[in-house]
Amino acid sequence: MAEHRIVNGLSVDVEDWFQVGAFEQVIDRKDWDGLALRVEDNVARILDLFAEAGVKATFFTLGWVAERNGPLMRRIVDAGHELASHGYDHARVFTLDRRRFANDILHTRKILEDATGTPITGYRAPSFSIDARTPWAHAELIEQGYTYSSSVAPVVHDHYGWRDAPRFAFRPVADAELIEIPVTTAILGGRRVGAGGGGFFRVLPYGFSRWAIQQVNRRERRPAIFYFHPWEIDPDQPRVADASVKSRLRHYTNLRRMTPKLRDLLRDFAWGRMDEIARREAQGAIALAA
Template sequence: MPDAQPMPMRNAMSVDLEDWFHVGAFENVIPRSDWAGCEDRVARNGDAVLALFDRVGVKSTFFTLGCVAAQHPGLIRKIVAAGHEIASHGWDHKRVFTLTPEQFRADLEQARAAIEDAGGARVTGYRAPSFSIDARTPWAHPVLAEAGYTYSSSVAPVRHDHYGWPESPRHIWRPLADSPLIELPVTTARIGGRTLAAGGGGFFRMLPYAFSRWAIGRANGMEGRPAVFYFHPWEIDPEQPRVAHAPLRSKLRHYSRLSAMEGKLERLLKEFAWDRTDHVVARQAATL
């Protein structure tokens, strides 16, 4: 009999479950006081993401805003029933470096309660809004550990005008010597001495598909590590409202190539092997 082929490495697929008006690109033009008047599209887009995953047979992690879970418990129940992981994305997308440790602790508690109440499943994973755990928040990982989280996927080891911790490790690491808490950074690629974002979102939408394919293949092959990929439900919604008074840079980041996103995602989901983030973390923890 021929030798059995090795199983492909399973990468971490994740969805940051938030609506189009929650995003950091619009935080200075759509105040939270106006959110109630914005068109709510997260449920329909969440259903579209679930349909996509079901079509290609992929399980994922939904890093969920607590305010979304409180408003759409039916969507959270659908996510859990389909076999996906629910995890926390904070309460209402406040960046961690804008909070005090006490505010962060309260944000975690409020979000987790809403998500667990809606889904009936335990929340053990966390992703900071806009990857906002960085060198300015040395207290963030200790607070997560105290709150009983198993892992965080909150660090982007790049330089970026909105976020980034370029000095942090590019692959899975333990931020605390006295805790099993694991940090699983979003995927990056090293090119010409520079570290580039390669884990999804706007970079995936706007850059050629070949770049993401190369970066994930390199992570799996040469580096021997799973990729960590993310996207947002609003990224497959080209019909979403336009914010006319937003800065040009914000509009370019948010609206570019929305119509191409779902097709690119489906190709990526079929080309590589994917799994929930908690499952990937559990397998990788043995390597630390």
């Protein structure tokens, strides 16, 4: 049964199979243009899937991808979805200083806006890499006119995580309009667990994600924030033999099951764009203590 009273945030992190954090040590950025580009076909399939389900979503897109796929960016917007920034080339925010971060988000925003003529107001950091190490990141987003970010994972994880961040929407800078909307976590055995999509959704049984979203919607009366990647619906993508066993297991497990699980998810809950979630959540967003 769909959760009609709570509209959840549906998002796609638009990056190709070779641009993921799991492969950043074995695939050099300078080699990207020589690799098979599969993101256009995968996003087209996602657009068809969303149209079939009658849902709208936000596509957090790398500037590198948008540069090479202008017509696809226009197709996303023309279908009624939101286009938002995912940075230029998937550099994690905590690997940058403020100046380099500022240049990254400015450059990416220009690419996206030039491709579609649509204002870009949302941002998601690659690998949810805004955390306690980047106290200047939200301030820079505010300075550049962004209205929301969905860049925080309030969990402990080996690749990312801001353990002490709030679980739901908050204002990271007092008296500023920008709100941060963390990816969803659930409470299991008194502990926070990641439950907002990505590998958690693909690897674990669908029942876990359904339970977690129901917990957030029914018990806490808040929207869930869900994300996935175009490569996750692509079981025929190239294999990266040089990656670690752990990285390969994370990346390739259950790729063939992803599309049917997404259809179940889109059917069982109500979904909307992240900018719409941000507008509603802004009314109750807490201020982050200094």
